[in-house]
Amino acid sequence: MLLGQLSSAASPLSAEQVQKLQGLVAELNPIQQAWVSGYLAANANTAVLDSVTPSIQANEAASLTILYGSQTGNAKGVATQLKAQAESRGLTVKLVNMSDYKPNNLKKEKFISVVVSTYGEGEPPEDAENLHEFLYSKKAPKLEGVKVAILGLGDSSYEFFCKTAQDFEQRFTELGAQTVFARADLDVDYEGEANIWLTGALDAFEPELKAQSAGSAQVIPMPGVAAITSQYNKQKPFSAELSIVQKITGRDSTKDVRHVEISLEGSDLTYTAGDSLGVYFLNDETLVDEVLSLLSIDTAIDIKLGDKALNIRQALIENLELTQSYPTFVEKFASATNNSELAKIAEDKTTLREFIESRQIFDIIRQYPAKLEAQYLVDCLRKLQPRLYSIASSQSEVEEEVHLTIGLVEFEAFGSEHLGGCSGYLAKRAEEGTLVKVFIEHNDNFRLPADTNTPILMVGPGTGIAPFRAFLQEREASEAQGENWLFFGNPHFTQDFLYQVELQSYLKSGVLSKLDVAFSRDQAQKIYVQDKLRKNGAEVYAWLEKGAHFYVCGDANRMAKDVHQALLDIIQEFGGKSEEDAQAYLKELRNQNRYQKDVY
Template identity: 45%
Template structure:
């Protein structure tokens, strides 16, 4: 073989030398030379392979996770979105979704599932979780041996079925073979710290899967708020107006309250809520101190502040609710046997009772004022549907608050917030407030969409904001209000306003049901059924249904009426009607703000 200069990397002189050498080499010499010349390339290739292997080993394994939220008023949703963003910063491929948007059959495809679930009403799953909850508890639910999971449960310990929805999810996932990588955490009303600790535990568990050694230190925060005021730093809003909407002779007291937001930076949208942080009745707090045998001026430390025990029980701590967790803690300070009420029908015992009742019945107690206050939780805030449009009334917020008043165990009782508003607050006074977004109760984005609003008593409040907003913005969509209360003469809340809206066309239709104006009681669900054909026509036109009010009675009966209308007017089976209403919920065409 003769090497040519053309198409070679060698010079003419090099080619001449190679042609002189190569013909004179033996086969062994040629083999040795070939190995010698190729060795650097082999070593380089081997080093590259080793380096790539090392890089592969050191590179964290990609972890996937799904966060599903069951949320009625938005707390679980916001937590899920915040936690999802934080996991993403720690190299987790995360998907955050409402349970209503998740296909349950996809559970078999997941490696890690994290559930953040609120409990609604008396232990029920929130509206957006009903379909997923039912599937998971049905025979169709698959074995989930491949799944790792963790559950964060939100609730209110004053309710009998505290955090039940989250507990149900936890139990069912375990039954289906899934593995809990972190213990379930049950959060009370002030959930932020417990929720953050749960997330840290979950992240640490994921580190073991990903190969990371530490969690990223950056903290995910929500978008910068327009106001510095929130639940932990409430705004002191001045009362501009206070009107009893019921006429003389009514069995009720329902107050229209107008508050100033001037200088607060607080804003809201129709459907949102206003949180009020109330104070206890000073007379009730003083009575409790007397029953306990404490000196009202005794000093205690609450929330890192030193105050008198009377001040603590008036301004800071809850004294009107007897919950099972509280009774379990207080049992340590008395020799009286409390087992019967804890193991019996606790709901029946606690209904209508407050701390005065309990300490009177189960004393004497051996404790100091400081030990006593350490057992109590802070007064929970109360949420009220906003009854005004910010667009129409900038720097103001309106509420519709019904006074809760009843007698139990020989004593007159009033609601903590409603009693304060009705009896102790007047125009010019201030109240501690913050705004609370409700992403699950919103006007349709298309202002031409028809809306059907169904509310009884104070449940009409958000619909005042809806109609006021549509009037202010000139929305063209049809609107139909169903309103119910006890008596036409005494209890027609905002009657003049509704008539004006009907006259100018902002409100297309209004049907009312006053239950006590005739021998046979008539409620809003009866009016719905009376207009079944037209209601169904509106639904066929894409109308969105809104329900606000009492969940146990009104909302339940309205739900049944809607099922009947869809079944009968649509000429479909009951099962198909149920599925249709579920689809409406998933499409946000059936929204409820119930309590």
């Protein structure tokens, strides 16, 4: 019997257990399914021998609650590190995603650590939205006696750097909580400083936690199976072969979009539809040589990068950020070169952000060349950060491969062609067969429904189609019975219909129940995906009412906001709700994980 056809009547499981089992298996590839099957069989045979009940005394140990809100997985990773380090000290810890945390429990807490990222225009990540809103509401409880430590992760190239962490600290303080360790706002190159902060925060928490735990329960841990984790991660990426890089937009398209296939053969990397792939890239060697020449730096010189000695040219190609500009580079470079004009620009935040918006680091060095020692240049730069791409394949379909849909970033500025760091590398410089360093970034906030009978609506214009290609492959592989409706948009039908043949095949086979396309430049009046949503408003609302999950992937600044507003309009018009009730309706969809976004 296929799992999708399993019912509680035909098994010893309850309806809820069947749904949970279907949801788990939908996230596993065939190898993982086989392992779990064997493990469960062995576990059932030894259940009687392992039926030792842990003894717990009446008093519970004082616990440190770690709350994390993560958009791309970095905050979750740091929070997990904090948990591991706390447990290594013998402390009791609860690690909770903010989306799973009941805000009313705040009044029961005594020790809290918050690890949270910021995205967009100073907004909390989606899984932190409810707790953030609750803290700023009249329902927020007094928190006298609560001890807190807060860590923020962000990107200083954005204006509202680590604002969410600052918001949390402000509200905790206003509600009476005591900060036991100073908040840190960490940039993209956060790993070293994060470790220092974790140690300091635990040093602050530990004495009182242990004092309150004295004489309390000691839990006898049950024997179990350690979680299987890959040996490869962001700090230790896998060297994977770049198999295929194929342009999938037409010759006359205004966009250059590439379908990329990467082999994971020889690794133990697994992923679920909705996850992202982190890709490390190499900077353009020609531009690196130009930088060295403009700064009169000898290419043979060695420099220090952390605790390693590297050749300066190698470091600039492999290890340091030279495309994406950010404020601290301008400030440090102005100081290192004693450039008064650049220093003046750096003094005014508004002027500085306007300056870096149109410039890559290459451009700044071209505009302000100077003789500079190699180590000074290195000290101005931050480490190269991997780029994250939504995975465009299901491992159930492609097995030891991973597919991406990458839009090449290219533009003319200051008299020369400019390319994005990673997209330029993959599309223009890396040849098929090249080894690229990659890792999987799991995204628990962008998942198919556990019940494969649930209908889904997907809105993915442009390269936002990527995760929905993975969703469709997964729904087909799992023989899901739920309906699938895709909204796709791009400028022109003839040039920009990404994965057209595949989508039409899914329509023909019935995997894709409905496909609505918006080619904005094919008629006098521009039509976008939000317009298609409104045109189908009655049916969209009907799908939501029958339990559909709604997904959005793509541009955060305009498209996602326009789609959100279209949804509000649809709910008001076809649900007969006020604007306030429509907002509440969407909020409840988010709370139920039925409205999920993967936006950038």
